[in-house]
Amino acid sequence: MSTTRKGGRKQLTVHRGDRHARILGLGGYRPERVVTNEEICQFIDSSDEWIQQRSGIITRRFAREDETVIDMAEAAATQAIERAGISKEQIGAVIMATVSHPFQTPAAAPILADRMGLAHPAAFDISAACAGYCHGISLANDMVRSGTVDHVLVIGVEKLSDFTDKYDRGSAFIFGDGAGAAVVGVSDTPGIGPTLWGSLGEQSDAITQRESWTDLRPAMEEPGREDGIPWPAFTMQGQTVFRWAVFSMAPVAVAAVEAAGLTPDELDAFVPHQANMRITDAMIKALKLPEHVPVARDIAETGNTSAASIPLAMSRMLDEGEAPHGGYALQIGFGAGLVYAAQVVQMP
Ligand SMILES: CC(C)(COP(=O)(O)OP(=O)(O)OC[C@H]1O[C@@H](n2cnc3c(N)ncnc32)[C@H](O)[C@@H]1OP(=O)(O)O)[C@@H](O)C(=O)NCCC(=O)NCCS
Structure with a gap:
């Protein structure tokens, strides 16, 4: 102070x-x-x-x-x-x-x-x-x-x-x-690189709760509804999200690595949001990620857990010895908003 x-x-x-x-x-x-x-x-x-x-x-x-x-x-x-x-x-x-x-x-x-x-x-x-x-x-x-x-x-x-x-x-x-x-x-040393982040609110309908809570009010106030209350489940325009993730997120990932002062071959792990294995594969190509860099593929057994997917995938890689403790990992999250954030972190 x-x-x-x-x-x-x-x-x-x-x-x-x-x-x-x-x-x-x-x-x-x-x-x-x-x-x-x-x-x-x-x-x-x-x-x-x-x-x-x-x-x-x-x-x-x-x-x-x-x-x-x-x-x-x-x-x-x-x-x-x-x-x-x-x-x-x-x-x-x-x-x-x-x-x-x-x-x-x-x-x-x-x-x-x-x-x-x-x-x-x-x-x-x-x-x-x-x-x-x-x-x-x-x-x-x-x-x-x-x-x-x-x-x-x-x-x-x-x-x-x-x-x-x-x-x-x-x-x-x-x-x-x-x-x-x-x-x-x-x-004592820097362990979280600069974050590259942003939003694309004009595509907010690409992944969204179907109805707002207030949209449900009239239904809730109707006496004796027999078909139950409509539920505002999440919906997704899969292809729109897929294209955005593949074409727009790879440059963000590249920029996050550059901002941390590294090159992709200096990474010890790549932990993208576990949205879809094909999105991960497309990002690997766009990043020209060398083969020796291990990539998180937790989606196979865990599905897409949204906010939980990156820490779950990274801790699995560390626990299973797939990524080294203390190594540098590129992590990138992207989803509803549309919003995104990427940074290089030193793994614990
Ligand atoms: C959802 C997703 C897997 C769909 O894959 P896709 O290859 O884009 O599939 P499409 O929507 O183009 O549909 C292709 C075909 O499969 C069919 N199809 C769609 N859903 C299907 C399903 N669940 N099972 C079988 N067939 C299906 C479609 O009808 C279509 O058939 P057609 O070619 O005869 O018209 C993919 O778009 C995706 O992963 N998007 C990103 C999702 C995401 O990451 N969301 C979270 C972001 S945080």
Whole structure:
């Protein structure tokens, strides 16, 4: 902290803002229930073969009916804090990235902080869909570097099974449930590169909740509805999203590597949002990623878990020895908004 006087007016005391930050620990949680393509195909006209070919998904996990985003976040966050080697009382802020916490308010983060017995940290949710975790990492980096807090818990968590229309052929097979978490803290060396991020609000209809909550009001107020209340499931224009991801996100990924002062062959892992295996393959080509760089392919067994997909995929790569601890990973999230964020991080 520093205080100086200029022109007679006392200047504000501010944090020093010259620290480095990195990810100290990662954690992940996948619900127990494995859902096969055959099970998905009970409700849509499709096949295991088509789903595997077009998306790379073989299975995904669905949470129990009574299992909430808070429950899943708690499991991932507990593991991340343990692995970071800090005590939970040291967490100064909780950033929860989710689009499937089923309450408009209050946010999920303060409920999680209370559940975990954290020391009443700042706690808030961010809504940036599949890019939410990378947005959270960027905010946490800035918060730690500027001295606002020493340790930030960043969580990406989704229970997308609650918001998926199982009869919608265009999206029923894509989504899964899960949670991933990171502890970002003070570091001697820079561990989070510059974030490249942005939005394309003119394409906000490409992935969207079908109706707004207020659209449902008249239906809810109708007495004696026998067909139930219409549910605002998420819908997706698959091809629009696919084209955008393939053509527009690869240059962002390249720019994030350049901004960190690296070249693609200096990466130790590539962890794109697990949206579709074919999107990942197209990005690898566009990046001209050398073959020795391992690539996250967690989508095969986890599906698309939106905000949770990157931390889940990265912690799996570390746990299975596929990526080296301390190595540099390029991560890029993109999704509903349309919004995106990419950065190179040093893996814990
Ligand atoms: C959803 C997605 C897998 C669909 O794949 P696609 O190759 O674009 O498929 P298309 O929509 O072009 O449809 C191709 C054909 O398959 C059919 N089809 C569509 N859904 C199908 C399904 N679930 N099962 C079988 N056939 C299906 C279509 O009817 C079409 O048939 P036609 O050629 O006879 O008209 C793909 O668009 C995608 O992954 N998009 C991005 C999704 C994403 O990343 N979302 C999250 C972003 S965070």
